Amino acid sequence: MSCSVSSFGFSEKSEIKINHEKSESSLGQNDKVHSAIFSIGILEKQHISKRKLDSSIFSVVASERKSKKRKNEEPCNQERVVYDNGDIYQGQLEAGLRHDYGELLFKHGAHYKGQFENDYAHGQGELTLSDGYVYKGQFKQGRRYGLGTENIINERQGQFEAWYCDRMGVSTSSNRAEYQGQFGERGRHGQGKLTYANGFTYEGQFAGNLRHGQGKLMYKGKIVYEGQFKKGLFDGFGKLIxxxxxxxxxxxxxxxxxxxxxxxxxxxxxxxxxxxxxxxxxxxxxxxxxxxxxxxxxxxxxxxxxxxx
Structure with a gap:
């Protein structure tokens, strides 16, 4: 039987500190997303590279832990952890590791709720950042992986889209976008659909978080470009209107x-x-x-x- 909350499952002797030079304000949105995801995963040295540690905006120190047992219910190892930097985790443990459903609230406003397995965010979950970014979907060992949807506050568009909007007299003041599709270890990867607030939609292949492979770019339902993309740009054979x-x-x-x-x-x-x-x-x-x-x-x-x- 599952409990309704979950936890950050460090062992009682575990203490992990991350020294970093970047502040939250200096990071781009994609950096913040990756930083939040790294903090959701286990942060032991053998599982994370120095580059990932340097990019993290969180300092995590395991502190007081409490294990509870609900009356008339099976043990669920529910606990609440308050970290010295203000982050709070509440949830379940199994064999000393985060397991099943849990919630993690970061002091700067980011929030994760969802499934854990063997100390990682793993399965279905939802990640919300303080600037309004939201990801709902699948996680694998602390990363967005599989099918998911993300609402982006500041999505960069290509030079062509900016030029096209200028010619059409369309405002480019809003960079909001929504992505639905597949994710890999480096963000959007595989088949997906990216919809921009100004009327543009891209449907096709992604790699490394960029439009890459075969796809089509549409404006208000009409195809503008259809063909090959490379690292976010028109590259290869295509048709452009x-x-x-x-x-x-x-x-x-x-x-x-x-x-x-x-x-x-x-x-x-x-x-x-x-x-x-x-x-x-x-x-x-x-x-x-x-x-x-x-x-x-x-x-x-x-x-x-x-x-x-």
Whole structure:
């Protein structure tokens, strides 16, 4: 039988201190998330690297522990732990380790509630940070892992989205977003959907917390880009629909059209050949129509502006 609370399961002789130089205010949101997650997992030296220790914003010292037994119920090893830095944990132990459901409240306002196994946040849980970030989903050995949903307060968007919003007259003042999908050891990993407050939605593959692999970027339900991503940027083969309706089909490199392509303009003009979007260079044929007449031009050189300008 399970009790309704859970605990931070250090042994009575266990004492763990983390010296750090970063303050909470100096950390980005993703740093705070990882720091909170590291604190939920066991913090023994053999289980955590120096880099993770340095990034932690918590100083955890096991102190007074109490084991209780409810009347007319089986022993549940319920306990309450108050740490010297103000953090509070309440819950269950099994063989001296955190196990089953528990809650951990950090002094700066972060809060975790959910399942534990062998001293780790493990199973279903919910992590809330003081700035409003919320993750609900699966944990594995102290990390977000598996299926989950996160509400992000300050999600960075790509250069293309900023440019597109500017062309469409859309405000970019809000960086709120929601992610639903798979998580790995380094954040978003696998298949997922990221929805931005300003109308953009990305559906596709993620790796290392970034858009990476095959995916599509939509604006208010209409596909803007569909193709390959690399480390958050358009990279590889894809199709891009410009704000004025111009269609680009071809290759990209770090968000820039680059290589063989075909560009179809709203008036029916078609360009087929090579482009270098960063240097505004083209080499190919431009076919245009005036009335019933078709005109073909050989182009080579700088066009003076980027396709995305």
């Amino acid at each position: 410009n704000a004025d309706g111009t269609l680009y089909v071809g290759y990209f490199e770090k968000d820039h059209p680059c290589g063989q392509c075909e560009i179809i303009y709203p008036n029916g003009t078609v360009y087929a050949g090579e482009v270098d979007g960063e240097d505004c260079f083209v080499k190919g044929k431009l076919t245009s129509f005036i009335g019933a007449k078709e005109y073909i031009y050989d182009l080579e050189g700088s066009i003076g502006r980027s396709f995305l300008a």
